Amino acid sequence: MGLKPPGRVIATVIIAVACTLMGILGLFDRLNYVASTNFDLLAATANNEIWTLGFIAVSVFVWCSVILHQWQQKAMQAAVVILAPWSLYNLLWGLTTDHPVSLAAPILAAVLAVIAHSLAVAWAPEDTHYDTGR
């Protein structure tokens, strides 16, 4: 079933580090683009303080799951919940700026969201009671 436990833990730690870094960037107001867009609501959504709080909360949750060896699936789902919308809104912002900007950050965040979702699946409880023993 997908990643084996050591790889799974390493990948979970990578997601935790990514969320922590995003939270730290948010604290220093470096989480979003500064280029202006024609869509004010999009800019207001992508530049909201909720993202910083969300990333900090999710990073704490993911670190707790790594340290306490429980709630890993929920922690990865929380990471998907924060990473996927953030990447979507920032990708839209990046695509609608006055001048071309790098889209690397939202695309990387989208990739991390996909990895986090795969980890959520991989961390699902094992159903070994149906194992045939072979």
Next chain:
Amino acid sequence: MLDGQLISALLIGISGLIAYLVSQTSTKGKALRREVRSLRRRDIANARWRHRVELDYASHGLTMPKTPKELSDEDDNEDEQW
């Protein structure tokens, strides 16, 4: 009535909820498929095991004992005679 900050907060909440629902549904669906696969493997393994036992019995000129589903009232009466 609704300022930009509030609307953006609502948008974030709704998109987060959608992301959660998609993730949850997909995770549960995959877990269910995995369970079905393991059940199928178990059934195949059980059928294979039963076939081997049947062959072993046949090699000794014996027939397989009846399963509870195959037992009739007559079989019960025979048991009572013993």
